[in-house]
Amino acid sequence: MKTAALSALAIAIALTGTLTGQAPKKYSVPKTPWGDPDLQGVWNDATSTPLQRPNGAKDVLTDEEAVDFQASLANDLTRDRRDGGPEVDVNRAYNDHWMDARRLKITADHRTSLIVDPPDGRIPPLVQLSPERQKVRADRAGAAARFQAGLPDDFTDLSLPVRCVIRTDSPPYLPTIYNNDFQIFQSPGIVAISPEMIHSARIIPIDGRPHLTRGFNQWLGDSRGHWDGTTLVVETTNFRADDGVIFLGANAATFTITERFTRVDPTSINYEFTVSDPSTWTKPWTALIPWNKIDPGEQMYEYGCHEDNFDIVHFLVGARNRQKNPR
Amino acid sequence: MRHRRRLVLLSLGAAAALSVSVAVAQTPAYRAPHRADGHPDLSGIWQAFVTANWDLQDHEAQPGLHPELDGAYGAGPGGQSVVEGGEIPYQPWALAKKKENFEKRAAVDVSDDKKWHALGDPELKCYMPGVPRATYMPHPFQIVQGSNGTMLMAYEFTSATRIIRMNWTQEAPTDAWMGWSRGRWDGETLVVDVTGIREETWLDRAGDFHSDKLHVVERYTPMSPYHMMYEATLDDPKVYTRPWKISFPLYRRLEKNLQLVEFKCVPFTEELLYGKFRKPGAR
Amino acid sequence: MRARLLSFVCAMVLGAGATAAAHHAFAAEFDSTKPVRFQGTVTKMLWVNPHAWIYVDVKKDDGTIEEWMIETGTPNTLLRRGFTKESLQPGTEIVIDGYQAKDGARRANGRDLTLPNGKTLFLGSSDTGAPGESGAKK
Numbered sequence: 174m175k176t177a178a179l180s181a182l183a184i185a186i187a188l189t190g191t192l193t194g195q196a197p198k199k200y201s202v203p204k205t206p207w208g209d210p211d212l213q214g215v216w217n218d219a220t221s222t223p224l225q226r227p228n229g230a231k232d233v234l235t236d237e238e239a240v241d242f243q244a245s246l247a248n249d250l251t252r253d254r255r256d257g258g259p260e261v262d263v264n265r266a267y268n269d270h271w272m273d274a275r276r277l278k279i280t281a282d283h284r285t286s287l288i289v290d291p292p293d294g295r296i297p298p299l300v301q302l303s304p305e306r307q308k309v310r311a312d313r314a315g316a317a318a319r320f321q322a323g324l325p326d327d328f329t330d331l332s333l334p335v336r337c338v339i340r341t342d343s344p345p346y347l348p349t350i351y352n353n354d355f356q357i358f359q360s361p362g363i364v365a366i367s368p369e370m371i372h373s374a375r376i377i378p379i380d381g382r383p384h385l386t387r388g389f390n391q392w393l394g395d396s397r398g399h400w401d402g403t404t405l406v407v408e409t410t411n412f413r414a415d416d417g418v419i420f421l422g423a424n425a426a427t428f429t430i431t432e433r434f435t436r437v438d439p440t441s442i443n444y445e446f447t448v449s450d451p452s453t454w455t456k457p458w459t460a461l462i463p464w465n466k467i468d469p470g471e472q473m474y475e476y477g478c479h480e481d482n483f484d485i486v487h488f489l490v491g492a493r494n495r496q497k498n499p500r
Numbered sequence: 501m502r503h504r505r506r507l508v509l510l511s512l513g514a515a516a517a518l519s520v521s522v523a524v525a526q527t528p529a530y531r532a533p534h535r536a537d538g539h540p541d542l543s544g545i546w547q548a549f550v551t552a553n554w555d556l557q558d559h560e561a562q563p564g565l566h567p568e569l570d571g572a573y574g575a576g577p578g579g580q581s582v583v584e585g586g587e588i589p590y591q592p593w594a595l596a597k598k599k600e601n602f603e604k605r606a607a608v609d610v611s612d613d614k615k616w617h618a619l620g621d622p623e624l625k626c627y628m629p630g631v632p633r634a635t636y637m638p639h640p641f642q643i644v645q646g647s648n649g650t651m652l653m654a655y656e657f658t659s660a661t662r663i664i665r666m667n668w669t670q671e672a673p674t675d676a677w678m679g680w681s682r683g684r685w686d687g688e689t690l691v692v693d694v695t696g697i698r699e700e701t702w703l704d705r706a707g708d709f710h711s712d713k714l715h716v717v718e719r720y721t722p723m724s725p726y727h728m729m730y731e732a733t734l735d736d737p738k739v740y741t742r743p744w745k746i747s748f749p750l751y752r753r754l755e756k757n758l759q760l761v762e763f764k765c766v767p768f769t770e771e772l773l774y775g776k777f778r779k780p781g782a783r
Numbered sequence: 784m785r786a787r788l789l790s791f792v793c794a795m796v797l798g799a800g801a802t803a804a805a806h807h808a809f810a811a812e813f814d815s816t817k818p819v820r821f822q823g824t825v826t827k828m829l830w831v832n833p834h835a836w837i838y839v840d841v842k843k844d845d846g847t848i849e850e851w852m853i854e855t856g857t858p859n860t861l862l863r864r865g866f867t868k869e870s871l872q873p874g875t876e877i878v879i880d881g882y883q884a885k886d887g888a889r890r891a892n893g894r895d896l897t898l899p900n901g902k903t904l905f906l907g908s909s910d911t912g913a914p915g916e917s918g919a920k921k
Contacts, residue, residue: 205647206535206536206537206647207536211647211648213646213647213648213650214648253895253903258815259815259816259818259882260810260815262815262882262894263809263810263813263814263815263882263892263894264809264810268894270855270856270860270861270864270866271855271856271857271860272856272860273860273863274863274864320811321810321811322811323810323811323812323885326778326779326782326783327774327775327777327778327779327782327783328770328774328775328777328778329783336766336767336770337766337833338764338766338767339764351856351857351859351860352857352859352860354859356650356652356663358644358645358646358650358651358652359644359646359647360541360543360644360645360646360647361543363543363644365644365652365654367652367654367661367663369859371659372628372659372660372661373659373661373764374644374652374654374659374661376642376644376654376759376760378759382757383757385759385761389761391761391762392762392764393762415767472665473663474673474674474676474858474859474862475662475676475677475678475832476832476833476857476859477627477628477676477677477698477831477832478832478833479626479627479658479766480622480627480628480677480698480700480831480832481616481829481831481832481833482833483610483613483616483834483836484812484833484834484854485773485774486610486611486613486774486777487812487884487886487888487890488811488812489774489777489778490611490777490886491812491884491885491886492779493777493779494885494886494887495885495886496779613836613852673862673867673868674830674858674862674868675830
């Protein structure tokens with residue numbers, strides 16, 4: 174078992190390599206014809222490394238532990254399990270064919286959390302929330318409980334992703350169980366990032382123009398970028414906060430996010446984000462997620478969502494039927 | 501060349517009486533700045549200023565769906581046809597279907613999965629508009645022309661996007677609301693071949709429609725620093741008697757620091773679509 | 784070592800599912816007290832997001848035909864796993880194993896789908912996520 178000091182050292186080395194925008198190895202990032210670092214292509218961020226370090230886990234797995242872990246994961250998530258009774262079995266229909274096969278891997282550096290700062294790999298504690306913010310959180314929790322029980326009152330009891338308003342397209346980008354693909358396009362003065370789910374591109378000016386005026390808010394916020402060496406730095410502000418559903422319940426008025434994209438080798442981009450909200454967390458926190466080019470043929474497919482979202486009606490009509498005929 | 505020009509002038513003359521579409525028969529005098537790969541740079545924010553989204557063909561101004569509520573706000577503008585020759589060449593059954601579409605354009609009922617798309621203009625429901633309709637929505641769109649053989653076209657309406665893959669031979673793996681787009685250069689013109697468009701999209705609010713066999717070929721030709729000509733040929737042997745074509749200018753939006761802003765219209769439609777499934781007494 | 788890793792596996796998997804909670808849980812829509820198992824004929828497959836749907840005609844004992852809709856995953860993932868529109872043709876006989884919708888409609892989640900030759904579709908994929916999955920032909 175590594176000592177805490179060795180673990181911290183491993184993290185420090187990983188961090189230093191990233192935060193200064195330099196690749197661990199000497200890699201010369203290719204340039205676009207107009208001289209910007211070239212991030213173009215289709216990238217996938219699927220991983221099973223969790224956002225937060227599980228309690229009691231060490232910081233970094235050894236190579237052997239990583240191999241063992243991935244083998245256990247593959248076995249656990251792809252075999253036909255029938256234990257646990259029907260209530261558990263219902264959810265198992267959400268099974269392997271739904272899921273991005275690339276999520277059976279953990280990050281190549283074998284970290285046990287995507288969060289790299291704070292060093293314990295956990296989201297910092299919340300500050301004392303105002304009564305209004307606490308009420309908003311309680312309301313959302315109530316809606317989620319009604320939904321999980323199969324008895325939503327109306328479509329507002331469903332989450333924004335279920336309603337197909339935003340999904341993984343709202344920054345920061347977090348890996349999920351499917352549709353973990355992003356395509357990057359560049360033209361002079363612009364970097365555009367198009368996530369597969371739900372098809373909304375962030376077209377990021379890198380020409381130094383100011384943000385939209387304060388109060389002009391968007392679901393995906395308003396992004397501005399600039400190059401710091403070979404790292405694209407993106408600052409995003411102006412988030413909407415309808416019903417208090419901004420990222421992890423943060424406060425849209427004081428929430429900011431900085432993302433850093435660095436191509437570290439021909440098939441990898443290091444995606445690092447720092448979120449800050451002094452009226453929600455005691456300090457900012459940072460996560461590092463590698464993006465991988467799988468093979469040259471990888472491509473994005475359209476993810477229409479709202480257009481064929483039959484399940485909204487299933488949830489609501491089902492709830493009304495069951496309320497009329499309770500069992 | 502003289503003979504061809506005369507033919508072009510003749511057809512222009514005939515068409516002028518029926519539509520405002522313009523044929524781009526000759527190499528335009530303007531040459532757009534080129535990118536390092538030797539092709540025109542189409543990057544930027546563009547917008548059409550025709551009223552084709554209300555009706556591709558000639559149309560008078562008309563009241564909205566609820567004039568007793570929204571008066572002039574809801575009314576639709578009049579406009580001239582962008583269809584070359586003036587009219588869409590429907591097969592007789594399809595013309596009747598188009599009229600039925602129009603009559604039921606606001607009839608929204610999603611209570612039956614199998615009839616989810618049977619009624620109502622998909623635009624009303626905030627569904628992605630398909631091609632070519634996305635081009636003439638009354639919203640800007642942005643072209644981000646990559647340097648690796650791909651182009652992003654991002655539309656402000658419902659943040660719809662499509663990827664133009666240059667010189668791509670793979671067929672559409674499945675249908676998509678915004679279709680499957682393969683691009684190539686024809687001199688100074690970007691040609692985009694679009695297949696695999698979901699049959700549920702409409703071409704305008706007048707109920708104009710197509711089948712799953714629709715094949716669209718678009719041409720984008722820069723004409724000046726401030727505009728390019730857009731042409732789209734629509735071919736669908738299940739619905740039309742022959743291929744037909746629309747054309748109109750796309751204007752470059754010139755405002756300083758302009759950007760697409762979100763028009764995420766899903767929340768504007770949820771009450772319309774799902775309000776009737778609310779628990780009685782809730783909210 | 785193995786025991787500790789296994790509990791770690793559970794913790795990691797739960798942690799990794801953080802955003803999955805944003806998507807719906809089947810328990811909210813399908814009824815664990817209404818398991819279904821029947822044999823039917825595929826009539827079509829709707830390749831739509833967020834979920835693709837398989838339409839199946841089921842012949843009842845009295846000879847009547849019932850149409851069922853089976854919910855599956857996003858077509859994008861299916862395509863990346865090499866499952867295309869040609870993979871499940873109309874006319875294919877399959878056995879459905881799943882749970883019926885809570886609202887009593889003829890709709891089920893596809894817990895398990897089996898072809899007549901015994902091959903199971905969708906379950907326990909042999910693909911453990913190695914690189915080099917089928918990609919696009921240019």
